[in-house]
Amino acid sequence: MDMMKTLTALVSAFGPAGDEGEVSRVIEQLAAPYADEISRDVMGNLFCRKKGTGPKVMFAAHMDSVGLVVTHIGEDGIVHAGPLGSIRPAEVLYTPVRFKNGVRGIICAEVEADVDKLKPADLLIDLGASSGEDAEKLVSVGDAAVFDTPTVQTDGRVISPCLDDRAGCLALLLAMERIGETDNDLYFVFTSQEEVGARGAKTAAWTVDPDYGIAVDVTGTDDEPGARHRASSRCGSGAAVKVMDRTVICHPRMVERLLALAEERGIPAQWDVLQAGGTDAGPIHVTRSGVYTGGVCIPCRYAHTPAALVALSDITACADLIAAFAESKLEKEC
Numbered sequence: 001m002d003m004m005k006t007l008t009a010l011v012s013a014f015g016p017a018g019d020e021g022e023v024s025r026v027i028e029q030l031a032a033p034y035a036d037e038i039s040r041d042v043m044g045n046l047f048c049r050k051k052g053t054g055p056k057v058m059f060a061a062h063m064d065s066v067g068l069v070v071t072h073i074g075e076d077g078i079v080h081a082g083p084l085g086s087i088r089p090a091e092v093l094y095t096p097v098r099f100k101n102g103v104r105g106i107i108c109a110e111v112e113a114d115v116d117k118l119k120p121a122d123l124l125i126d127l128g129a130s131s132g133e134d135a136e137k138l139v140s141v142g143d144a145a146v147f148d149t150p151t152v153q154t155d156g157r158v159i160s161p162c163l164d165d166r167a168g169c170l171a172l173l174l175a176m177e178r179i180g181e182t183d184n185d186l187y188f189v190f191t192s193q194e195e196v197g198a199r200g201a202k203t204a205a206w207t208v209d210p211d212y213g214i215a216v217d218v219t220g221t222d223d224e225p226g227a228r229h230r231a232s233s234r235c236g237s238g239a240a241v242k243v244m245d246r247t248v249i250c251h252p253r254m255v256e257r258l259l260a261l262a263e264e265r266g267i268p269a270q271w272d273v274l275q276a277g278g279t280d281a282g283p284i285h286v287t288r289s290g291v292y293t294g295g296v297c298i299p300c301r302y303a304h305t306p307a308a309l310v311a312l313s314d315i316t317a318c319a320d321l322i323a324a325f326a327e328s329k330l331e332k333e334c
């Protein structure tokens with residue numbers, strides 16, 4: 001699997017929270033050669049199973065991205081929009097966006113607006129329309145838009161709008177390709193609606209009823225300018241093994257096990273302690289009577305902005321660590 005080619009296919013697919021179908025079709029095609037069974041559920045989760053007789057392991061990477069949703073179309077043709085997921089107005093102003101039907105626009109605000117005081121619900125989208133009637137021919141209330149900025153590669157790094165979490169989807173796909181012989185019953189789940197509260201992972205984890213859960217997502221870094229240690233990982237320093245975020249405290253034996261596997265296989269790894277944000281690990285670990293849960297994360301600068309940045313070597317390290325865990329000798333108890 002060519003990494004850049006696959007990543008480009010993944011980030012080009014339209015997939016705001018709640019409308020992940022296009023992303024899921026791209027992934028299904030890429031995953032098909034490595035899965036024994038592929039299915040979907042009502043929430044839009046995509047399950048790719050590699051059957052085994054051993055303990056059940058669920059890996060989860062979310063397909064959806066943040067975006068904006070049309071709330072009102074003004075008589076002047078300006079579209080009023082609200083956030084889908086967590087976005088900060090100052091970080092997204094004057095970003096080009098695209099709708100599912102291919103219509104393009106630009107995020108803007110009222111000319112006199114104080115940017116620092118703008119709320120996500122104050123955001124507007126200019127489609128270039130000259131009247132409300134014109135704009136209504138292009139989009140409707142309820143339509144969603146995603147950032148329409150380019151994906152570029154630069155010295156081992158990628159800059160792209162929706163690396164959160166297409167980079168994680170890529171890591172899962174690469175891992176599926178790399179996994180050797182194992183008895184473990186493996187479920188690679190590409191989840192829906194993570195950006196609005198990890199909703200897809202809730203039903204997915206209930207369905208799979210796994211013995212082990214691992215969320216594969218991006219994580220905040222401590223090497224953004226002025227990061228002040230609110231996150232611990234560094235871009236380019238390897239797979240970030242989740243210790244905690246706002247929604248989960250990973251099982252200590254999962255953290256130990258993942259770090260030991262990384263050491264054994266010579267995979268670059270680091271700790272991930274995140275003070276804000278959550279992942280699919282949140283709902284997975286509290287499913288039914290609890291699941292041994294961990295996280296394998298890709299350090300990502302500027303997530304939820306039109307230009308996030310990750311190191312390709314970190315995606316590779318995550319794929320290697322996921323494959324190592326998938327192949328490892330597991331019992332029902334951690």
Ligand SMILES: [Zn+2]
Nearest residue numbers: 164165217218
């Ligand atoms: Zn994410």
